[in-house]
Amino acid sequence: MRIYHSYDEVPQAPRVVVLGHFDGLHLGHQALIEEGRTLADRLNLPLMVATFYPQFQSLVTPEFKYIMDQDSKMRHLEEMHVDEVFSVPFSWSIAEMTPEDFVQSLLLTALHAQGIVVGFDYTFGHRAGGKAEDLMALAAPVPVKIVPAYTLNDVILSSTMIRQALREGRIADAERFLGYSYELCGEVIHGLANGRRFLVPTANVSLPKDLLLPAPGVYAGRCVLESEKTRTYDAVINIGTRPTVDDNPFEMVEAHLLNFNRDIYGEMLCVRDLYLMRGIVKFDSFEKLKEAIMKDIDTAKEYFHQKA
Numbered sequence: 001m002r003i004y005h006s007y008d009e010v011p012q013a014p015r016v017v018v019l020g021h022f023d024g025l026h027l028g029h030q031a032l033i034e035e036g037r038t039l040a041d042r043l044n045l046p047l048m049v050a051t052f053y054p055q056f057q058s059l060v061t062p063e064f065k066y067i068m069d070q071d072s073k074m075r076h077l078e079e080m081h082v083d084e085v086f087s088v089p090f091s092w093s094i095a096e097m098t099p100e101d102f103v104q105s106l107l108l109t110a111l112h113a114q115g116i117v118v119g120f121d122y123t124f125g126h127r128a129g130g131k132a133e134d135l136m137a138l139a140a141p142v143p144v145k146i147v148p149a150y151t152l153n154d155v156i157l158s159s160t161m162i163r164q165a166l167r168e169g170r171i172a173d174a175e176r177f178l179g180y181s182y183e184l185c186g187e188v189i190h191g192l193a194n195g196r197r198f199l200v201p202t203a204n205v206s207l208p209k210d211l212l213l214p215a216p217g218v219y220a221g222r223c224v225l226e227s228e229k230t231r232t233y234d235a236v237i238n239i240g241t242r243p244t245v246d247d248n249p250f251e252m253v254e255a256h257l258l259n260f261n262r263d264i265y266g267e268m269l270c271v272r273d274l275y276l277m278r279g280i281v282k283f284d285s286f287e288k289l290k291e292a293i294m295k296d297i298d299t300a301k302e303y304f305h306q307k308a
């Protein structure tokens, strides 16, 4: 899969273009991209996903958080047999384009779209004035496919539902909407070394600042190291602040892997299969926190045992 971050990099060749933000790549997004694949195969053209990162919401709300980091998004798109991704930052100049200009200059001229696929609620151009149905006339004779809403129990699936489930720690619900196992992946970085000295060692996972984290709390979960992909380690994971240690409001993801003792600084670690066990507590000593962590380990073991 080829990834282009500017118009100059895009080869001047016809293609089918699927448009959207696709944050989270949930079941609705997947259905849309599958329609793109079908159209591309029918027209015998490569399939491009054209997307904006940072997306529009980041311009208006700088603290906007994404369900999925960009590397994971690209990995998932590749698994979905997408041939090309065009990903550029959304800008005010794009926001101000007329719908006609958006289609002519961007879709038809810069991206050479010879087939276009969008979702039922897709909007484009100045003040989102262009609607999905307008594409038919503006892009004619290029075929345009508008994919209907994806519903679960008569409810239209949306990124908002997934955000809400994650924020409330309902990871299993989020996974039902996503259609794949939710995970947080990043490099293991150094912390304050309090874990090893006073508690249990915890691998601190470095994540992009604009990534949405699930509800703060202590979770049972499973860890996978990129270097040994087929193996998983049961773990207890703290997501959020550490009020016992300091007042730093910065939220972190730290995992203590069970039956594991190895230096993994610099390695890529994913945490997945998250299950919320309790909220984060401000203890008055490391001893009390350690007691709580030991209980968390027992609760997690019990949870994994029940699940097996």
Ligand SMILES: Cc1cc2nc3c(=O)[nH]c(=O)nc-3n(C[C@H](O)[C@H](O)[C@H](O)COP(=O)(O)O)c2cc1C
Residues within 6 Å of the ligand: 191, 192, 193, 194, 195, 196, 199, 202, 203, 204, 218, 236, 237, 238, 241, 242, 243, 244, 245, 254, 255, 256, 279, 280, 281, 282, 283, 289, 292, 293, 296
């Ligand atoms: C299972 C688990 C539960 C935790 N629970 C809490 C908690 O309730 N309150 C808190 O302040 N910190 C909690 N922590 C975070 C620890 O304070 C933190 O991991 C420790 O200070 C080590 O930090 P370090 O990696 O910087 O050395 C928890 C960590 C783990 C692994």
Ligand SMILES: Nc1ncnc2c1ncn2[C@@H]1O[C@H](COP(=O)(O)OP(=O)(O)O)[C@@H](O)[C@H]1O
Residues within 6 Å of the ligand: 188, 189, 190, 191, 192, 193, 194, 195, 196, 197, 200, 201, 202, 203, 204, 255, 256, 257, 258, 259, 260, 261, 262, 263, 264, 265
């Ligand atoms: N069971 C384990 N779970 C997590 N990390 C472990 C484990 N055993 C050894 N380690 C190593 O110890 C480091 C964490 O030690 P700790 O004192 O908590 O961290 P830091 O100094 O990074 O704050 C991890 O990054 C990893 O390299």
